[in-house]
Amino acid sequence: MNRRNFIRTSTLAATALAVSRTAFGAAATGPLSGADSFPVVRTPPARRRFTSAAVERAIARVQSSVGNKELAWLFGNCFPNTLDTTVDYSEAGGRPDTYVITGDIDAMWLRDSSAQVYPYLQLMHDDGPLRRLIAGVINRQVRCIIKDPYANAFYKDDNKRGEWKTDMTDMKPGIHERKWEIDSLCYPIRLAHGYWKLSGDASPFDSAWHEAVRLTLRTFREQQRKTDKGPYTFMRRTQWATDTVPGRGYGNPAKPTGMIHSMFRPSDDATIFPFLVPSNFFAVVSLRQAAEMVEKLRNDSGLARECRALAGEVEAALHEHAIVNHPKAGRVYAFEVDAFGNYYCTDDGNIPNLLSLPYLGAVSATDDIYANTRRMLLSPRNPYWCVGKAATGLGGPHVGVDMIWPLGVIIEGLTAANDGEIARCLNTLQTTHAGTGLMHEAFHKDDPKNFTRSWFAWANTIFGEFIWKTFNERPHLLA
Numbered sequence: 001m002n003r004r005n006f007i008r009t010s011t012l013a014a015t016a017l018a019v020s021r022t023a024f025g026a027a028a029t030g031p032l033s034g035a036d037s038f039p040v041v042r043t044p045p046a047r048r049r050f051t052s053a054a055v056e057r058a059i060a061r062v063q064s065s066v067g068n069k070e071l072a073w074l075f076g077n078c079f080p081n082t083l084d085t086t087v088d089y090s091e092a093g094g095r096p097d098t099y100v101i102t103g104d105i106d107a108m109w110l111r112d113s114s115a116q117v118y119p120y121l122q123l124m125h126d127d128g129p130l131r132r133l134i135a136g137v138i139n140r141q142v143r144c145i146i147k148d149p150y151a152n153a154f155y156k157d158d159n160k161r162g163e164w165k166t167d168m169t170d171m172k173p174g175i176h177e178r179k180w181e182i183d184s185l186c187y188p189i190r191l192a193h194g195y196w197k198l199s200g201d202a203s204p205f206d207s208a209w210h211e212a213v214r215l216t217l218r219t220f221r222e223q224q225r226k227t228d229k230g231p232y233t234f235m236r237r238t239q240w241a242t243d244t245v246p247g248r249g250y251g252n253p254a255k256p257t258g259m260i261h262s263m264f265r266p267s268d269d270a271t272i273f274p275f276l277v278p279s280n281f282f283a284v285v286s287l288r289q290a291a292e293m294v295e296k297l298r299n300d301s302g303l304a305r306e307c308r309a310l311a312g313e314v315e316a317a318l319h320e321h322a323i324v325n326h327p328k329a330g331r332v333y334a335f336e337v338d339a340f341g342n343y344y345c346t347d348d349g350n351i352p353n354l355l356s357l358p359y360l361g362a363v364s365a366t367d368d369i370y371a372n373t374r375r376m377l378l379s380p381r382n383p384y385w386c387v388g389k390a391a392t393g394l395g396g397p398h399v400g401v402d403m404i405w406p407l408g409v410i411i412e413g414l415t416a417a418n419d420g421e422i423a424r425c426l427n428t429l430q431t432t433h434a435g436t437g438l439m440h441e442a443f444h445k446d447d448p449k450n451f452t453r454s455w456f457a458w459a460n461t462i463f464g465e466f467i468w469k470t471f472n473e474r475p476h477l478l479a
Contacts, residue, residue: 048083050133055079056080062468067479070430074437074463077437077438078437078439079465081457081460081461085103086102104453110153112457115461120134121199138188142188143208145215145216146208147174149185149216151176151179152179152264155174164176181262181268182276185219189216192205217303224258224261245264253340258314260279262275269397272336273337275322278335280314292304321339328376335353348408349394358415359411365417384396386402386445388445390447391431393445407462409425409429410439411462413466436454
């Protein structure tokens with residue numbers, strides 16, 4: 001099932017689930033878990049795909065220490081959800097291989113799979129099996145990138161042909177979807193760099209990984225489109241305008257500037273203006289991380305220089321073209337631009353978004369333009385800022401207006417600088433899980449029971465990251 005079709009049916013599923021609520025608003029899906037009377041909604045141990053001793057210790061620490069037992073219960077359900085339900089780990093010749101689905105769709109997105117396991121990096125130093133599982137994700141992603149650096153999602157079976165096999169692009173067996181998104185090549189670098197820094201293990205970074213970095217650089221350069229439109233086109237026969245690309249598959253026109261064209265956003269929606277600003281910022285960070293790694297691990301100073309040069313070029317173009325004068329908010333980062341003077345000021349619940357730039361290491365949280373941008377995004381000046389009876393938070397066009405994204409609320413909390421804002425984000429997440437004990441893709445601002453995607457592992461794991469960060473840095477907010 002694809003993301004669009006799942007959204008169409010998920011509201012019905014949510015309504016059916018809402019029928020079986022307990023009086024205190026939690027889903028009556030299993031026996032009660034201890035004195036606090038929250039139901040057991042986590043996958044039973046015998047059916048879990050993978051168990052990490054370090055993750056279980058983290059859960060035990062939080063649940064035994066914090067006063068807010070509902071948040072502790074949510075952490076115990078959400079943080080291990082990727083491991084419990086989405087990973088398929090194996091070894092061939094002693095080399096780890098980990099296939100990771102998003103949850104309700106049996107396909108591995110380069111973005112989602114990276115983001116789903118990234119929060120576990122900080123726990124792998126005393127958990128060898130967890131470290132090998134993450135190394136397996138890196139190894140699998142390398143295979144995917146070498147297969148097709150323009151694809152965003154892959155199957156475990158290299159010969160499988162899926163529902164999008166008739167897309168008008170260069171589809172190959174083993175590819176679920178071929179939507180070109182800059183972040184699809186950034187996220188594997190972020191995961192690899194974080195893994196290397198925290199583990200010191202260089203075993204995943206062999207000649208194949210080296211080749212994947214070269215392909216990433218080549219693809220970014222092609223999509224600068226300095227002299228021609230490049231090799232990538234995409235069109236789909238669909239009733240959803242955001243599922244296909246205008247301009248006969250090349251997108252709307254943009255002036256060559258040094259920035260990288262992205263035909264799709266992290267939401268898998270088509271861009272309006274091809275220079276997607278948060279993803280270009282992400283590319284700057286990723287290229288510099290790749291440069292450091294190929295220089296130190298592969299002794300390739302030439303490739304490192306090329307990566308740094310492209311990062312500098314994209315960064316300069318961003319400073320020239322991505323900062324705009326908003327009539328109310330002042331100088332802000334636009335969401336998308338075309339470098340002809342046209343721009344779009346909004347944000348999307350998916351990550352990378354403008355709100356997430358400090359989280360990704362792209363800008364400082366104290367950067368004046370980011371501060372202006374943040375104030376604009378978290379206000380009615382943003383067309384996808386939702387203010388409702390149940391909650392207030394960042395939305396996005398992927399599932400329509402009035403739908404708040406937990407990912408957006410979480411990234412607001414992860415980038416917030418004060419207790420009040422973090423506490424508000426925690427409260428929003430605590431009061432809008434609709435009794436399921438898990439996070440969702442989006443929920444209606446007036447009715448959390450009207451939600452999309454009951455099984456969305458990325459939202460669950462990054463919620464766990466938010467709780468774990470708060471537990472270690474501001475434990476009083478969980479009292």
